[in-house]
Amino acid sequence: DTGVSQNPRHKITKRGQNVTFRCDPISEHNRLYWYRQTLGQGPEFLTYFQNEAQLEKSRLLSDRFSAERPKGSFSTLEIQRTEQGDSAMYLCASSLATGGGGLSYEQYFGPGTRLTVT
């Protein structure tokens, strides 16, 4: 399967613990996005990378959240000192942006990591 993969698929943690999620995008895609989705809502943008550069971060991304894409391939999203309000599905997506400018291209989503904070 050459689609976007995410690990783990499910994570249950206690409040105050740190968690890290991994996303492996489609190999030739240069853009990688993180979203958060809660029940009954659409995905909310968190951050995105073009290659290894983090180009944009949402105001939703508090200082407890950090994302990296060190070699422009896979990415990790870490949440420190988790809170119950962090419980959500965390989605990763990738896309191939060609040419100049910031045109939005169709995004390919992974299955998500469902986080439950108890």
Added chain:
Amino acid sequence: SQQGEEDPQALSIQEGENATMNCSYKTSINNLQWYRQNSGRGLVHLILIRSNEREKHSGRLRVTLDTSKKSSSLLITASRAADTASYFCATASISGYSTLTFGKGTMLLVSP
């Protein structure tokens, strides 16, 4: 924050009927995309329509875009039970068009 607002929130139809979902948004856009999300699965891209386009077709899907009314519609013709899913519109704004802003979605149920 969610920019797109889909209407209706839920839609229940019989197989073979057509399903129409609407999306309204607030800011000027570069393009608008529709995605489908099945229960327990990730989102799948269905169709992208650019701001200078008015209508686009893909198989049983027809999307229209009216930038003067800041609205779009997705029509699924001859629906099938397998079309049961949540449908989201997502906008790429004209100023920050590298990212997408999703609506809350329309939950479509197609009964056999």
